[in-house]
Amino acid sequence: MKKVAVGILGATGAVGQRFVQLLTDHPWFEVTHLYASEKSAGRSYEQAVNWKVSAEIPAVMRRLIVNLCDPDLQNSPRVVFSALDSSVAGDIEERFAKRGFVVISNSSNHRMDADVPLLIPEVNPDHLDLLKLQKKKSGTSGCIITNPNCTTVGLAMVLKPLHDAFGVTKVIVTSMQALSGAGYPGVSSLDAIDNVVPYIKNEEEKIETEPLKLLGRVCPDGIINALFVIDADCNRVGVRDGHMESVTIEFEKKPSVNEVIQALRDFRALPQELGLPSAPNYPIVYREEADRPQPVLDRDIGRGMSVVVGRVRKSAIFDIKLTLLVHNTIRGAAGAAILNAELMKVKGLL
Amino acid sequence: MKKVAVGILGATGAVGQRFVQLLTDHPWFEVTHLYASEKSAGRSYEQAVNWKVSAEIPAVMRRLIVNLCDPDLQNSPRVVFSALDSSVAGDIEERFAKRGFVVISNSSNHRMDADVPLLIPEVNPDHLDLLKLQKKKSGTSGCIITNPNCTTVGLAMVLKPLHDAFGVTKVIVTSMQALSGAGYPGVSSLDAIDNVVPYIKNEEEKIETEPLKLLGRVCPDGIINALFVIDADCNRVGVRDGHMESVTIEFEKKPSVNEVIQALRDFRALPQELGLPSAPNYPIVYREEADRPQPVLDRDIGRGMSVVVGRVRKSAIFDIKLTLLVHNTIRGAAGAAILNAELMKVKGLL
């Protein structure tokens, strides 16, 4: 099978580096173009990037010349992943889509647009239907699809089988989020060592709204959001990778602890059925030990694509409490977008 | 004024060291006796202790000889602070109380005993009345009084003015607790660096029950607990000192954000009126910055005796969300017990 040529917008940033890493030797995609800001354009990737995700830049990427984020560049691949910062992603992604590109974005700008799919292949693969609406509206063959915020991904994947089975009505979540979520240099070491910062700008809003779209229903005119309510509190802790979430959930039906654990363990979805290359065998892994999940031990389960859950127990106020862990730069960012692209490939949308 | 001679049970442990530090140069108390296990007994404090709370052991304490925890020791002071581990505290404290000692304990063993005051001087000074019941029952002049769990202290102090004003009905709390709470050596560095441990043994039960006793009402036969419900999730994070708590509260009355902030800011109580030496000017300090409180910046406010609150805001599900910080080894342990002793001194109970 000939690989699909792809580009990476914002290839030098922290999430861009994860795209580069995860797309090297990908069985279906081949990175032919890297894009970044003026500061990097014209230089080799090796010269432009401050590489931080592993010891070495993948050899095949070193010599690639970084381009400006310009959709009119000749010979560009028609599929681009976007790791752009939200301060610039909105415009650039639109320009690429208008010129006929498929933009698979990790940025927050268009996530809540009525005609843009906010996609987790295990949760709402049918939301790809929105692309018809989007293309009709724009009159081009280009489009934008997005993956959720890193903290949202973990929460929505856990809520999916539980909502289907028991009907979620209320969710209170406190996150303890990793430093890599803020990019590089991101959080100052003086804010991280021996400290917790109880605030992440614009984060709680995303966690309170994105899952409602993700668990919503596709209609001819767009998405009808799920109707439960989420209350989020976000904290930055001194962890390199892996967002922890302490979650308390109220359900319509009143499931037992065991029923909840069973529903999480039994959860399989389309990416597992289709055997998508980045899909983990188990979208959710449940750990029985009293003190798990832990970032340092569990974040790489399923090559960082599984959400790891532990401590499912009765709540005295709602119904169930649990703790979850999601690898924020893999399942919560670059890996999420790549899984979206893999689903689109299978669906003939690339 | 002649100082009251006091002893410290468990003087070599982490909390014991804080007692030694905070009681050095105390205006009302003078440490004359230190007690610990067989391993330490007979040695000078300097030899017995692995001192960790500051650069140097206070000079006046260095040469004190450590005694066994034996209430029959001659010339013992009649007042002892207990920093004993809960694996041994139960028995030893009872033996001391039976022999007529006033035992002011930080240990959890007797906190929920029906006739033992669980005391925060700002919250429930009238619970000292339980001592009559206790002494009557035991037939001795000795007694035990306790301070709450370190995480409870912060929560109960914040709930106190809010419960009085608006009637608390439900509380969901996720803690991010400091390493010193587990003593020394306590948490392994390999569990702390680049990690969060989502479980602390026996901790959630304490936080879910102790505040109900603290905010309860004294009756002739004991305490009638407050009637609200608490749901707790406890996590250990890589912070040296200072427990953070993410709290969501439902009230009977529906206060505005400003009313809650005002109630916290206006809160003063008996220790402030009496000018107790360890009482902070403000039991609760409210910070307006979006990203506070933070352990490294705020834990020492009020010499570690103030609880610091920030981020009071609307909850979509209950009424109010907020973040609080309590210095776990000062306001949450040794400082708490010393403030209890100061109140007892003023009340003529020592």
Next chain:
Amino acid sequence: MKKVAVGILGATGAVGQRFVQLLTDHPWFEVTHLYASEKSAGRSYEQAVNWKVSAEIPAVMRRLIVNLCDPDLQNSPRVVFSALDSSVAGDIEERFAKRGFVVISNSSNHRMDADVPLLIPEVNPDHLDLLKLQKKKSGTSGCIITNPNCTTVGLAMVLKPLHDAFGVTKVIVTSMQALSGAGYPGVSSLDAIDNVVPYIKNEEEKIETEPLKLLGRVCPDGIINALFVIDADCNRVGVRDGHMESVTIEFEKKPSVNEVIQALRDFRALPQELGLPSAPNYPIVYREEADRPQPVLDRDIGRGMSVVVGRVRKSAIFDIKLTLLVHNTIRGAAGAAILNAELMKVKGLL
């Protein structure tokens, strides 16, 4: 005594904040003016600063309006401390000196200038004589004096009594430096958590040269450097404050371990004699425990103005090995400059 009015250049940065903190309630100095870049000028200090050195900005400083670094500002105090970044300090300090200001600088730019004193009051108070040379050359009453690099300060203070007694010939030093040395935001948390960075730009050169000037001899024409050789390797470790240095020293005379310890313990100097307000009782504190000094335990000894030494032992190759700790933002920066100013005050140079 009327306090000397002083200003702080670069008052909003990390070292500037330490100046503000240490000069609040100083017995001899009163901060009347704060200076920073265009971004901050015109705003109150409270608005301009991202305050990080303690819970709260000192009340007296909050409302001070930040000025541009302009020597022609009316009513400026004639004495300014400089915490400017070295990218701008060179020019600005010169402009202030030319306009008659006494500039007491922590910046590196003019440290090695032939007519600028590089001063540690315990080490080379006579180097203030250079000011005559400097003023003669410039033809103004203004002048610049500097304190050394933070790592240099600790090393030079330890070498001083040893060089006087035993004649230092060679020094090999490996530093493990704290994060605050890079300012705020400074080092990224992703470079600090679970990591060591074995390089600090321009740092080794300073440590290899500054001590030679500090331990040099004043002559009519300037300083004749000390003649020993220093080899430095600098590393950044995940510590908030306190630089550790592993030092191996060769001497002309061959002192015993005890003689070295005794020389360090006996060391007193002019600041101690004069009782300068910021001078610690003991410029060097020796710790006998096998595992000290440690940053978290020992950095605040002498209010951060003592250098703490431990592990003096035989070297198999040179003569003596030892470990030292210096509080990099107090004795190594703001506190150093303030002690310099105190000495100048006593000498009638302010």
Next chain:
Amino acid sequence: MKKVAVGILGATGAVGQRFVQLLTDHPWFEVTHLYASEKSAGRSYEQAVNWKVSAEIPAVMRRLIVNLCDPDLQNSPRVVFSALDSSVAGDIEERFAKRGFVVISNSSNHRMDADVPLLIPEVNPDHLDLLKLQKKKSGTSGCIITNPNCTTVGLAMVLKPLHDAFGVTKVIVTSMQALSGAGYPGVSSLDAIDNVVPYIKNEEEKIETEPLKLLGRVCPDGIINALFVIDADCNRVGVRDGHMESVTIEFEKKPSVNEVIQALRDFRALPQELGLPSAPNYPIVYREEADRPQPVLDRDIGRGMSVVVGRVRKSAIFDIKLTLLVHNTIRGAAGAAILNAELMKVKGLL
């Protein structure tokens, strides 16, 4: 090829777990027996171990029953790896050797015994000749061979090609060692967060002596040590895995910086020639970036079996300064012993 059955002594500890991890799916060895102390014996490995090196215990090891460290156990494999604590390793290893076992040990007890090989296959494969001496002396076919201390391994591997080419005469080394080197629970988090501990018990002695044996020459009567001198200072820093070493070296010949870099880069040895399964392609990897190696980025190069060097530069006092990084629990412990076993297998010694 039939796999060689092997056992692991001390299988539940930190290094024992690394053995279990690295020997799972090993092409030449199959773990059939696990041994530990009385506390664990009789339980399944899953029950006995507090597994910490990755998310999950390898499936094939879970159900293995842990045995006492008893050489008379029936059906024991004749080859055992020892990860025993040095407090018990001495005796147990001797008992196994006397009963005819080949004991491949990571423990320090017998490293400096005159007839025990202290082996790094890249450095001194010919030292296996000592086994003849050992077997002759003991009169059994059993034997003990050892790998060096974790910090020694990195240093000796770097010194090997340099000593061969340029003749090492003096080495001063300051280590910054990872927490995992102390096992689990090992270092308290309160000694690790925001701290450096400038002392590791018995460590400096090992680093000052072991390399001299490793680089020594085999003679009929044993090893004649290399003649240079090492001066070591060991520090514990807040890093999970990966020991950093700051090294200053004097040579007989005076190599240029480039000659040293070239010698390090060109270094290949017997394990590479033989293609031993655990041998890295490059025993030493040189990094040109100014700020490398760093533990978090470089410790896993060569699957943790390469030593990573950077910052080779002129020393003002000796000849060359450099920084090296060694993965302390892989190349510095379990991986080292396994590579030793692989070499013995090829040599027909198992």
